[in-house]
Amino acid sequence: MGRIKKKGTSGAAKNYITRTRAVKKLQISLPDFRRLCIFKGIYPREPRNKKKVSKGSTAATTFYYTKDIAYLLHEPLLNKFREHKSVAKKIGRALGRGEVGDAARLEKTHMPKIKLDLIIKERYPTFIDALRDLDDALSMLFLFANLPSTEHVPPKTIALCQRLCLEFQHYVIVSHSLRKSFLSIKGIYYQATIQGQDILWLVPYRFVQRTGGDIDFRIMGTFVEFYTTLLGFVNFRLYTSVGLVYPPKFNAKSDEDGGELGAFQLEGKGVNSNGELVTNGDAPKTIASAEAQAEADKVATMADTEEADTSMALVQTEEEENTEAIDTFEPTARDADILPQPQASSAEAASLFAPFTFYLSRETPKAPLEFILKAFGCKRVGWDSILGDGAFTTNESDSTITHQIVDRPTLPNSSLPEVPDAPAEVEGETPKAQWPRSTMPGRTYVQPQWVWDCVNQGKLLRPDLYSPGAELPPHLSPWAKPKKGEYDPNVPLEQQALEGEAEAFEDEEGDSAEDAELVDASPAVKGKNKNIDAIVDRESSIEAGEGMDVADTDSDSDEEDEDEEDEQAQEDEFDGFGSEEESDVSEGEAERRQHQRELEAEAAGITLDPVVPTKQSKNAEIRKKAEKKRRQEEEERERQKMMLPRRKRKLLKRIEYGTDKRDKEAEALRKKRRRIEKATAAANVV
CATH class of the missing domain: 3.40.50.10190 (BRCT domain)
Structure with missing residues (x-):
């Protein structure tokens, strides 16, 4: 007989540890534990079965991996935290005795300084890893760069964030890495492509920021401390990769005058006098000594004309290659998937x-x-x-x-304030x-x-x-691409509307206009139809897709309901056939009566005027053809569904539910756009 295992010593109970036990095991305070976890990139975990991990307890508890906490036991920052705590106690005792000078000396000389260089190198072994994790860092630093200085956010932190952000923007400008931008309610989104990595960050608008009291700036300050170190390393690597000197020269006077980007002056072999990034052939010659300059001149004079012609041909070929446009992927079929297009160089x-x-x-x-x-x-x-x-x-x-x-x-001009008469213009002077x-x-x-x-x-x-005062076109997100069947505001309605949809809208608008005239003409009818108008308003206010969702279960009762629905669908199909036959008979009857009238008129010697089809009749004919075509497609689809197994038929039903919901939303948006265009056209005519 094997040994009986003690409960809570293996499995999930051993793999997870609570935050209280982790703090006791590391022998540090809770704020230091949070700070250490942020620096090391260790986050809480959610176990699959909390009851097993917490040994039957159901209280809300924060869990960590036991291996992560054991990994923190050997962290050198723990000693720094303990030294900081001991020096803080000495400073407190000195202030209690009134020894202000000793307290200042202890804070200046004995307070340990925490460096995150090794942690940055440990968390990001390669430079690409650092670029992939730069989205949150840039968003946080741009946020703090626009915050006002308070007791929780010192001015030094804001100045550091501003300097790092402006340095990063200078690299994006010099390397032309920016690809897209979008104006949203939250702020301005930017996307840059740096060494093949897409970096997306958010910059808030420059409004007056009011920080609430429910924000824990200690935790945010810890993230800012880590992100400033990270962005400093990234900026250094980016600048040196293009031959720039880091950090760039900073003009404090220009920064005080609001220069921002203009307060920095870039220097390096890859930048000319205007601060522009140039190629190796156009780069200025920065030779350190006179001997090196003389040697370079000697080598330059030894080059013959053939080599010069060859180099010129190579440069011309490279320029031609650079000026070529990027290939675009065109779909081979009309209904084929749209491939993602390559971005601009x-x-x-x-x-x-x-x-x-x-x-x-x-x-x-x-x-x-x-x-x-x-x-x-x-x-x-x-x-x-x-x-x-x-x-x-x-x-x-x-x-x-x-x-x-x-x-x-x-x-x-009538609404502008009056200005004194301007003096006569002198010949040769530029107009103002x-x-x-x-x-x-x-x-x-x-x-x-x-x-x-x-x-x-x-x-x-x-x-x-x-132009100023013009109604601007819609400003859409460059990252949200409309899928097949969805509404696209950039495409004209004629290209994305279904067949017969425009004619149905015209008939619907005409009927609603006639109803409105009748209601306005008779106050009695208006009073009687008050409740009906309220019902119509309620129906028109229902959003597309609103209502009950399809249940997602696989029980036997659902299968029975599905069989009943299939039978009902077959009955509906039969009713559709009958209605189609009736419509065909009515059309044939109309033609027969028209032919009878022509024969009677011919026998009586009367000439009938040719029947001119009205716009309403044309719309009705187009709608009939479109409905008939859609009905035939639906019948074909139903016949194909009957050949599928029950499980696949149920899956197809869910897919069709989502497709119908999307089509209804797109139709509602197209209808709304037609109303707006119709109202705009009427206003322009007036």
Whole structure:
């Protein structure tokens, strides 16, 4: 007979440990335990059976892996925490005795400093691992960079986050790594592709932030401490990979004047005097000594003309290869799946806004526009001096400006305040333009959304659609791609509507208009139909897909219900055949009567006027054909379903339920869009 095992010594009870036991085992306080777990990347775990792990207890408990806690026992940071605790006790005793000088000396000389270098190297063995985990780090640091300084968020932390974020933005600008951006309610989303890794982060809008009292800034501060160390290492590696000096030169005076990106000056072999990243052939020669310079000149003079021609041919070939567009994948069949298209290269991103000079009006968000425009090739961005330092030009009347971004509607001259008469223009002097009173000839005025939509679509869009005061097109997320059968606001209704849907909408709108006229004409009928109108409003307010869901069970009762539903479906199909035959007979009867009338008129010597089909009759004919076609397709589908086994038929039923729900939602959105377009057209006519 084997030995009887003691309960709770093996299995799940041994693999998990509660947080209280873990804190006692490590002999540290709970805040230090949380901080250590955040640094090491150890998170709570949810066991499959809590009752077994907690030995029958059902209380809410936090569990960790036992191996993770045993791994923390040998962590060097534990000694740092204990040293910090002992020095804090000495400082407290010194302050209690009134020895302020001793307390300051202890805090300055004996307080241990925690370094996370080894932890960063341990958690991210390769640089690609660090890039994959950069999404949350960037979102957290950009959030803290926009927070106001409080007792929980010191100014040093905010300044550090701002510096690291601006350094990362400079690399994205220089390398042209930015691919997409989206304006959402939460903030502005950016996506950059760095060394093959897609990095997505969120930047909040620059509103006045009010931090609530229910936020634990100690835990968030621990994450910020770890993320600042991580982003510092990543920025160093990114800068050195393109030949830049890290950290870049920082101009404190320009930063105080609101320079932000302009407060940093990049240096390195891969950057020219304008701060632009160049190739090896165009890179400036930075030779350290005079001897090296002389040796380089000697080697350069030894090159013959043939080598020069060969090198020029190679450079030309590389330029031709770089200018080639990326291949696109086109579907072979009409109903085939749409393949994901390759993204634009850095060369295409660098040339999108390269030939233009932009000027930002005072009401536009300067920081995101400057970042996006420079990341996509624009080297000349100007703004008003009140927005900060670092502008290409602060003169709104500069003749080199090709595009001006404004975010104010055009106002009539009568609503603007009066200004004194301007002096007569001197010959040769450039005209001055002050929006919205006057505009510069040859300059394009657009709203900020034009920049984001051009970036997401990878091409320059029509600026007249984004002119000041114009109704802007929908700004859609570049990551949410509509699937087959879903509503796509970018596609015209004629291309995605079902056959006969437009005609049915016209008939429905016509009937509703006639009903409204009848109700307005007779107050008595209006009073009687008050309850009916309420019911109609309730039916129209029901969202697509609202109602009962299909149960997901495999019991015998469900199978019986399914058999009954199949029988009912067959009966419905038979009713459909009858209705189709009746409709065919009615059409034949109408033709026979028309032919009879023609014979009678011919016998009487009367000429009948040709029957001109009305629009309503045409719509009815189109709807009949569409319904007949859909009915035939449904019958064919039902015949195919009868050949399937019961389990597969049930699975197909669930799939069809989801498909019908999606189609109803798409139809409701298309109907709503038709109403809006009809109302807009009527308003334009008036």
